Amino acid sequence: MKVLGKYKKIIVFSATFVVGAFFLSIFFLDSKKVEISNISGKEKEVTEGKIENGESIKKEENLEEKINQANGKEAEENEGNKASEAGDKNEDSNSSSITNKLVSWGYEKAEGRKIDAIVVHSSYDALGSDPYSVSGLIKEYKEYGVAPHYLIDREGKIYRLVEEKNIAYHAGESKVPDGRSGVNNFSIGIEMMNTKSDNYTKSQYSSLKSLIGSIRNRYKIKYTLGHNQIAPGRKDDPWNFDWNKVK
Ligand SMILES: [Zn+2]
Structure with missing residues (x-):
């Protein structure tokens, strides 16, 4: 055990x-x-x-x-x-470059319109004391509900009032030689500041010439005419205008 x-x-x-x-x-x-x-x-x-x-x-x-x-x-x-x-x-x-003074009247907006005409006008401020007042002249356009694309003052300064793409009311009832009416629709309007008795300044002609040249470079322009040529009997501007100076 x-x-x-x-x-x-x-x-x-x-x-x-x-x-x-x-x-x-x-x-x-x-x-x-x-x-x-x-x-x-x-x-x-x-x-x-x-x-x-x-x-x-x-x-x-x-x-x-x-x-x-x-x-x-x-x-x-x-x-x-x-x-x-x-x-x-x-x-x-550069006096021939452009200053924007876009207005809110005297035009209608447009996209892709065909531009083939330039219309030259002349106008002055008939309502104020200074016929060559830019602001006075623009005020006058406003009263009439009109506007050009460009305005060239006595010093040759170019103002843009309406963009080129838009239809500016500058020509009124009008017709180009090929029979098309409503010239506003296919044109660019340029106002030269001048009275009926005055002459254009050298710088005005030179600015207009360069502006027309620039427009011609950008569009296929068929006509460059005075307001009197597209609305004969109704309009007589541009007054005292020498076309040879812009050719
Ligand atoms: Zn005119």
Whole structure:
């Protein structure tokens, strides 16, 4: 029995060891599982973090794009400003360049109209004290609801009152030699500032010549005529006009 007792002790010890090892191994495996799940959790977090970062990067990119677009617009606007500044400068340094004085009456908007005629007129401010007042003459056009595309003052300065693409009311009832009436529809009207008794200045002729040249470069012009030629009997302007000076 004593020997058996000895063996019993060993058996009990071994059994305890085996059971202990079993539980230990379970515990060990469990903790590993936890670790694994932790790792996958971290991975998930990291991945989500990346996605979030990715999105935030995208957001930043979008913002940057917007900023760039805004900057682009600004840049364009700045260029526009520069261009208009340059235009103003040209107007100051060159008397034959054009100054915008666009009016809100005396024309109708048009797109893609065919232009093949130039009509030359003359007029002065008959209502004010100074017949050669540009603002006075434009005011007079307003009262009659008329406007030319261009007005050339005594110094040869060219004012644009109506854009060329639009139909300006300068000719009235009129007809060109090929029989077409309603000359406003296909013409550009130019007013030369002059009274019935005065002569045109040299700079007026020179500006008119360059303006006609520029129009002829941009359109296939069939007729360059005076108002008196398209509305004979009704109109007698341009008064005292020498056509040889613009040929
Ligand atoms: Zn006229």
